[in-house]
Amino acid sequence: MNVYTADSIRAAEAPLLASLPEGDLMRRASYGLYIHVLDEIRRRCGTVYGSHILLIVGAGDNGGDTLWAGTYLRGKGAAVTAVLLNPDHTHAAGLAALRAVHGHVIPLPPEETDLSANTALTAAIHTTDLALDGIVGIGGRGPLREPASTVIGLLDDAHVPIVSVDIPSGIDPDTGVRHAPHVHPVATVTFGALKPCHVLAGPSCGRISLVDIGLDLSGETPVMQVLSDADVAAQWPIPGASDNKYTTGVVGVCAGSAAYPGAALLTVSGAAHASSAMVRYTGSVSDLVLSHRPDTVCTGSPKQAGRVNAWIAGPGMGTDEGAYDRLSWILKQEVPIVLDADAITLISNTPELMDKRPRDAVTLLTPHTGEFLRLCTSYPETPHYPLPTSVADIERMGRPAAVTACQKAWENQGITISILLKGRTTYIAGPGGVFVEDTGSSWAATPGSGDVLTGLIGAIVAHGMVVGRSVEESAAMAVRVHSRAALLAAMGGQTWHTLDYVVDEGAQLPHGAPVTASEISLSISAAIRDVQAGGEDTLQ
Numbered sequence: 194m195n196v197y198t199a200d201s202i203r204a205a206e207a208p209l210l211a212s213l214p215e216g217d218l219m220r221r222a223s224y225g226l227y228i229h230v231l232d233e234i235r236r237r238c239g240t241v242y243g244s245h246i247l248l249i250v251g252a253g254d255n256g257g258d259t260l261w262a263g264t265y266l267r268g269k270g271a272a273v274t275a276v277l278l279n280p281d282h283t284h285a286a287g288l289a290a291l292r293a294v295h296g297h298v299i300p301l302p303p304e305e306t307d308l309s310a311n312t313a314l315t316a317a318i319h320t321t322d323l324a325l326d327g328i329v330g331i332g333g334r335g336p337l338r339e340p341a342s343t344v345i346g347l348l349d350d351a352h353v354p355i356v357s358v359d360i361p362s363g364i365d366p367d368t369g370v371r372h373a374p375h376v377h378p379v380a381t382v383t384f385g386a387l388k389p390c391h392v393l394a395g396p397s398c399g400r401i402s403l404v405d406i407g408l409d410l411s412g413e414t415p416v417m418q419v420l421s422d423a424d425v426a427a428q429w430p431i432p433g434a435s436d437n438k439y440t441t442g443v444v445g446v447c448a449g450s451a452a453y454p455g456a457a458l459l460t461v462s463g464a465a466h467a468s469s470a471m472v473r474y475t476g477s478v479s480d481l482v483l484s485h486r487p488d489t490v491c492t493g494s495p496k497q498a499g500r501v502n503a504w505i506a507g508p509g510m511g512t513d514e515g516a517y518d519r520l521s522w523i524l525k526q527e528v529p530i531v532l533d534a535d536a537i538t539l540i541s542n543t544p545e546l547m548d549k550r551p552r553d554a555v556t557l558l559t560p561h562t563g564e565f566l567r568l569c570t571s572y573p574e575t576p577h578y579p580l581p582t583s584v585a586d587i588e589r590m591g592r593p594a595a596v597t598a599c600q601k602a603w604e605n606q607g608i609t610i611s612i613l614l615k616g617r618t619t620y621i622a623g624p625g626g627v628f629v630e631d632t633g634s635s636w637a638a639t640p641g642s643g644d645v646l647t648g649l650i651g652a653i654v655a656h657g658m659v660v661g662r663s664v665e666e667s668a669a670m671a672v673r674v675h676s677r678a679a680l681l682a683a684m685g686g687q688t689w690h691t692l693d694y695v696v697d698e699g700a701q702l703p704h705g706a707p708v709t710a711s712e713i714s715l716s717i718s719a720a721i722r723d724v725q726a727g728g729e730d731t732l733q
């Protein structure tokens with residue numbers, strides 16, 4: 194699914210706004226919103242009639258959508274109260290419609306400073322079953338101003354469930370940066386297309402629903418993509434009638450050392466479960482690898498490994514001279530390379546290593562935040578692209594800007610790198626596209642799980658070389674299966690239908706038990722089957 198910036202959405206809205214009768218587009222959006230809110234109320238209260246709905250209404254069209262949805266809810270017998278954050282700049286037609294159906298209105302005068310003393314407001318908050326966040330949508334910029342930020346605090350204190358209209362207010366639509374405070378919705382109903390915040394700050398949006406308002410986005414360039422289970426399933430390497438052990442993509446793995454032998458095994462396991470093709474291992478712990486994975490083809494040095502479609506280097510390989518030499522050799526190869534862990538450290542400390550890389554060969558680095566920050570110290574920043582120096586910097590500027598700044602610094606030295614920045618939201622960017630994966634749970638945040646992921650990525654990148662798919666898309670496919678494997682392992686192998694329920698409940702797991710990286714690797718096959726069975730988007 195394509196993701197578009199707020200500007201692209203506005204550009205696609207323009208011809209519709211010009212051609213449709215006034216207010217028509219907003220009514221499409223607000224009617225779609227109303228349908229989703231009906232569901233949410235029924236789920237929570239059983240019936241809409243007699244439920245109490247609070248509308249938090251900002252000064253723009255986002256507030257207009259909210260007022261119209263509230264008007265439709267009145268028609269179903271809900272008691273609807275609108276809190277106007279900026280009474281002089283409220284969407285006039287929406288407000289008139291709500292008043293016409295006897296909706297209750299609480300204007301907050303700008304001079305009112307102590308909102309906790311506003312008894313009408315506090316009573317409305319304490320009796321409400323559900324609130325609609327219509328504070329800001331794609332017009333929101335920067336941290337929320339007063340009185341919005343205080344009202345959010347009051348709603349949080351009263352534990353009011355909130356449905357956000359288009360965007361959770363306080364989260365930047367285009368960067369996903371979470372300002373303080375921001376709304377913590379149970380669900381977000383968005384219009385036309387997903388915006389970056391829905392994927393970059395996915396866990397902060399609750400369940401996301403997309404309302405079709407007839408936008409034609411074919412003239413707009415998507416800023417990033419999210420794969421569906423169906424996309425991943427359709428492209429996963431399934432051997433066909435004429436395939437053999439080489440044809441679905443052979444991967445070479447350079448990992449592990451006397452200090453970190455387990456990393457080799459975990460990486461090889463990740464690769465071996467990803468596809469039916471051969472996995473070639475090179476490193477100092479072949480005995481351990483072979484004792485657990487006799488299907489692996491082992492050699493003492495990468496030079497002896499034979500032909501591969503992609504190389505992996507890094508997990509647990511160390512940073513000594515031997516590791517340096519092995520990495521140097523691998524970097525000279527034309528095939529795509531996936532660099533993780535120690536290879537990232539080596540590259541960060543000795544960036545000249547990358548001078549050996551053929552200029553048009555693809556290099557995907559898969560750092561966690563700490564490794565990424567190390568990578569950002571290798572070269573000076575380019576003008577207009579400040580480099581992050583701390584985790585707080587990354588959070589403040591957002592992952593896309595942080596990754597772009599790092600890539601620009603390297604590009605300035607004539608080196609193109611693709612980056613997969615790990616975390617609950619994994620962001621992948623390079624010349625072959627920009628992809629985002631919300632891992633859906635944090636069960637994968639356990640030692641060695643990154644090694645399993647690197648193995649999976651390497652195998653799917655090798656397959657991608659055979660079928661002509663970008664490393665970025667291959668990596669996104671691998672992340673999807675890795676996070677599903679972690680979830681399945683944690684949930685005791687429950688099926689897609691259970692997972693669907695989990696997503697419905699706002700991405701919080703109701704149960705599950707911690708898992709090890711080894712168990713994640715052993716759940717990869719089940720995860721591939723689950724992705725194939727899911728076969729559809731979780732969006733409604």
Ligand SMILES: NC(=O)C1=CN([C@@H]2O[C@H](COP(=O)(O)OP(=O)(O)OC[C@H]3O[C@@H](n4cnc5c(N)ncnc54)[C@H](O)[C@@H]3O)[C@@H](O)[C@H]2O)[C@@H](O)CC1
Binds near residue numbers: 333
């Ligand atoms: N153009 C249209 O006809 C459509 C627009 N739609 C809705 O319209 C929204 C966009 O409407 P607008 O362009 O009016 O913008 P918004 O309603 O998102 O926000 C603009 C208002 O919020 C205020 N604001 C911005 N940042 C703020 C902050 N940090 N703290 C407090 N207030 C802040 C601005 O001063 C302005 O008054 C969409 O998100 C969507 O909900 C939908 O109805 C679809 C159709």
Ligand SMILES: Nc1ncnc2c1ncn2[C@@H]1O[C@H](COP(=O)(O)OP(=O)(O)O)[C@@H](O)[C@H]1O
Binds near residue numbers: 615642645
């Ligand atoms: N909340 C989270 N925080 C950090 N990582 C997470 C989280 N949830 C899932 N993950 C995933 O867990 C894995 C951890 O990888 P990494 O940090 O490289 O571990 P290791 O180096 O121990 O193998 C990555 O795939 C990452 O995306």
